[in-house]
Amino acid sequence: MIYQTKFARRMMDLFLDPTLKGAKTSELFEQLREAIVSGRLAAGDRVPATREVAGQLAVSRSTVTTVYGRLAAEGYIEGRAGAGSYVSPGLSSASLSPHQPAALKPVVRAASSTVQWALSGFDETPPRFDLRTGRPDPALFPLADWRRCMTTAMQTAPGGYVNPAGLPALRRALAQWVGRSRAVEATADQVIVTSGAQQGIDLVSRLLVAPGQAVAVEDPGYPPVAALLAASGVDVLPVPVDSEGIVVDQIPTRARLVYTTPSHQAPMGVTMSMARRRELLHFAERHDVGLIEDDYDSEYRHVDRPLEPLHRLDRHGRVIYVGTFSKTLSPSLRLGFIVLPQSLAAPAIALRSLIDWQPPATVQATLLRFIVDGHLERYLRRTRKIYSERHHIVIDFVREAVDAGLLVAPYPSYAGLHVTALLPPDRDEATVREAARTDGIALGNFELCWQQPNAPAGLIIGFGATPTADLPVALAALRQVLRKQAGGSPT
Numbered sequence: 001m002i003y004q005t006k007f008a009r010r011m012m013d014l015f016l017d018p019t020l021k022g023a024k025t026s027e028l029f030e031q032l033r034e035a036i037v038s039g040r041l042a043a044g045d046r047v048p049a050t051r052e053v054a055g056q057l058a059v060s061r062s063t064v065t066t067v068y069g070r071l072a073a074e075g076y077i078e079g080r081a082g083a084g085s086y087v088s089p090g091l092s093s094a095s096l097s098p099h100q101p102a103a104l105k106p107v108v109r110a111a112s113s114t115v116q117w118a119l120s121g122f123d124e125t126p127p128r129f130d131l132r133t134g135r136p137d138p139a140l141f142p143l144a145d146w147r148r149c150m151t152t153a154m155q156t157a158p159g160g161y162v163n164p165a166g167l168p169a170l171r172r173a174l175a176q177w178v179g180r181s182r183a184v185e186a187t188a189d190q191v192i193v194t195s196g197a198q199q200g201i202d203l204v205s206r207l208l209v210a211p212g213q214a215v216a217v218e219d220p221g222y223p224p225v226a227a228l229l230a231a232s233g234v235d236v237l238p239v240p241v242d243s244e245g246i247v248v249d250q251i252p253t254r255a256r257l258v259y260t261t262p263s264h265q266a267p268m269g270v271t272m273s274m275a276r277r278r279e280l281l282h283f284a285e286r287h288d289v290g291l292i293e294d295d296y297d298s299e300y301r302h303v304d305r306p307l308e309p310l311h312r313l314d315r316h317g318r319v320i321y322v323g324t325f326s327k328t329l330s331p332s333l334r335l336g337f338i339v340l341p342q343s344l345a346a347p348a349i350a351l352r353s354l355i356d357w358q359p360p361a362t363v364q365a366t367l368l369r370f371i372v373d374g375h376l377e378r379y380l381r382r383t384r385k386i387y388s389e390r391h392h393i394v395i396d397f398v399r400e401a402v403d404a405g406l407l408v409a410p411y412p413s414y415a416g417l418h419v420t421a422l423l424p425p426d427r428d429e430a431t432v433r434e435a436a437r438t439d440g441i442a443l444g445n446f447e448l449c450w451q452q453p454n455a456p457a458g459l460i461i462g463f464g465a466t467p468t469a470d471l472p473v474a475l476a477a478l479r480q481v482l483r484k485q486a487g488g489s490p491t
Contacts, residue, residue, distance in 0.1 A: 016057050024059055029067045036076050036087055047077055047085040128440030129474035133267065133418040134296075134327060135465035140383050141330055145375040146366065153365035162361045164353035165345075166193025166337075170368040174337050177371055181380075182295065184311045184321055186339045192348055193337050195359050197296055197324035200338040201225055201259070202232075203355070204320050207348055208290050209234050209256050216255040218246050220449035222266040222294070225259055238451035241265055243411050245272030248279045257290045262310055263298035267420045267449045267460050269413030274307055281310065284318040291319045297327040299380050302391040303414040317341035325367070327417060327464070328380065334359065335367055387417060390463040390471055394419045397475040398461070406482040407459070417464035418444060422456050427485055429457035436481045441474060 014031050016024055035041045050068060054061040068085060071077045078088045165171060172188040179185060194200040209215055211233030217226050219238030229236050237255055240247045246260050260280070262272035272280075284291050293310045311321040324336035340348055358364075370376055398421050401407040408422035423429060433443050444460025466474050 014057065016059070025063050025066055028057075028059075028063070029070055032067065032071060033074075033076060036071075041087050043087050043089045045087045047087065049084060127437070127442035129470065129477065130442050130465040131444070131462050131474060131478070132442050132465065133444035133460045133462040134331075135462055136327055136330060136383075136417065137386075137465055137467065138330065139467065140386065142375060142379045145373075145379070146329075146370060149369035149373065149375065150362070150366040152369050153362055158362055162358050162364075163349075164192075164357050165189075165349045166191070166358065167361065167364045167368060170364050170371075173368055173371045175339075177376070178321075178323060178337075178339065181377075182298065182306075182309055182323075184309055184339055186311075186321075190340050190342060190345050191337055192340065192345075192352060193335070193359055193364060194352075195334040195356070196326055196331070196336045197294060197322050198224060198228065198336075199355075200322045200324075200336050201292060201294065202228055203348060203352060204290075204292055204322075204338065204340075205229055205232065205234065205257065207344060207351055214252065214255045215257045215259060216246075216251045217259045217451070218261065218265065219451045220267055220446070220455065221259070221451070222261065223448045225294075226451060229259075236451070241268055241270070243270055244276040245270055246276070246280065248276060248283050251283060253287050255287075255289060257292065258284065259292045259294065260310075261294045261296065263295050263306060264413070264415040266294075266296065267418070267444070267446060268411050269416065269418065269420050270411045271307065271414060277307070277310055277313055281313055281316075281318065285316050289318070292322060293319050294322045296322075296324055297416040299328055300384060300387050300391075300417060301415050302388045306415075311339065317343060320344070328383070333363060333367075335363065386468060387464065390466070390468055391419070393468070393471050394461055394463050394475065397479070401479065401482060404483075406479070406486055410458075418460055418462040420444075420446065420458055420460050422458040424486075425456075427457055429459065432457075432459065432481065432485050435485060436478060439477055439481055441478055441481065443478075 014028070016027060032041075032047075041047075047068070050061055050064040053064045057064075068077065072079060072085070075088055077085050079085050168188065170193060171191040174191050174193070175186045175188045192200070192203070194203065205215065205228070209229075212235065214235040214237050215229050216237045216239050217229070218241050220241065221238075226236050226238075237252050239251050239258075245262055245265060246258070251258060258280070260272070262277060262280075264271065280291065283289065291310060291314075295309060298306055298309075309321065311319045318341075320341070321339040322336070323338075325333060326336065329335070338348075352358075395413075398407060398410065398419060401421070402409045405424065408424060410419065410421040413419050423432065429447050433445065436443050444462055446458040446460050447455070449460075461475075461478075463471060
């Protein structure tokens with residue numbers, strides 16, 4: 001027998017085995033107690049009348065009355081004159097929940113550094129100044145245009161499953177757009193729509209690398225990618241980065257795949273030189289290696305024109321191009337894409353269908369309309385100007401801090417939504433970050449970007465999420481923190 005009723009505004013099922021003889025009272029008590037302890041019934045929720053429960057469960061009213069009396073005696077519920085019974089206020093599910101033994105053990109564990117990186121993006125209290133990396137300004141999101149496009153997409157009710165590679169019309173639009181904006185030559189059947197760049201990288205690595213094989217990553221680099229590869233049983237090989245990008249002659253030849261961010265190295269910010277790009281492509285061809293080109297924010301170039309992407313220079317089908325809308329529109333949309341060589345497209349689509357099948361079709365249809373109607377290109381033109389102004393403000397701050405001995409001159413950085421600078425050798429990054437946090441300033445975590453031990457200390461200064469008018473104030477506050485850490489006057 002299943003009993004379902006409203007507890008306040010909640011729906012909850014109770015189950016009584018009709019074959020139970022003499023144990024119905026205990027069974028009903030335990031189910032209600034567990035619902036309160038677990039939080040399914042919250043403090044203040046109204047408990048249905050005994051007559052109602054008895055009728056639904058086909059038990060005597062005295063059985064239910066006995067259960068309610070015991071719950072009240074043990075402090076789980078309380079009666080209110082003329083108003084019925086309610087879950088007692090002040091109960092904490094954390095303090096009441098019984099210990100549950102850990103019966104199952106994970107085979108794969110995400111590195112603790114990955115947990116730190118992931119959780120650093122969430123605050124119960126937002127910081128006064130958010131200078132973390134990879135965060136577009138939510139105030140710039142084109143809400144009115146996006147809403148109109150979504151309204152158009154919802155003119156018909158959502159249908160069934162769609163192509164695992166994405167809506168065909170969106171794949172065509174993405175192929176055309178990436179060709180115009182980034183000179184990536186692709187047909188629609190080479191494009192797969194993903195839930196952000198991370199899913200695209202996961203898909204490619206599953207497709208090309210078996211557990212126990214090796215993937216080379218930039219060091220320093222983007223922490224979630226190295227952690228993802230390690231969690232999947234891949235041997236992660238860190239490769240140093242210099243002012244021209246990943247150092248190709250230090251890539252181990254046993255690597256089956258190389259992950260790189262040539263347009264705006266994450267986190268150092270350098271742009272891979274043309275000579276280094278050709279060297280990397282030659283290495284890939286000579287050693288039968290695949291290349292993942294993560295072009296996560298090259299829409300925002302602040303000084304010079306972008307160099308040709310690896311994908312355009314590739315003549316042997318070695319490069320998988322990864323793009324995302326997390327840094328331009330919003331990470332909450334979970335929209336990205338990959339451009340694959342023709343030989344990998346069909347196997348990748350088949351594999352994608354086994355993972356999560358597709359991103360939400362309505363969001364895909366909204367993005368399609370957003371691109372086709374020209375909103376994306378207009379939005380990017382507008383935000384480029386805004387982010388370029390912020391980039392110049394941060395660059396000026398870094399130069400002044402270098403002159404004052406508070407920072408070490410960084411590699412040149414001409415793109416994206418962050419600038420990275422090193423700290424003097426006697427400074428501790430974690431101490432600086434914590435002091436900044438105490439002053440209401442959230443910074444990126446440079447320390448987590450390294451694979452090698454005893455890496456140099458530095459600061460990642462993001463400027464995407466801080467309004468232009470507030471940025472000088474935020475940087476002035478950061479300058480105070482750096483001066484204090486240097487032992488000088490804070491003024």
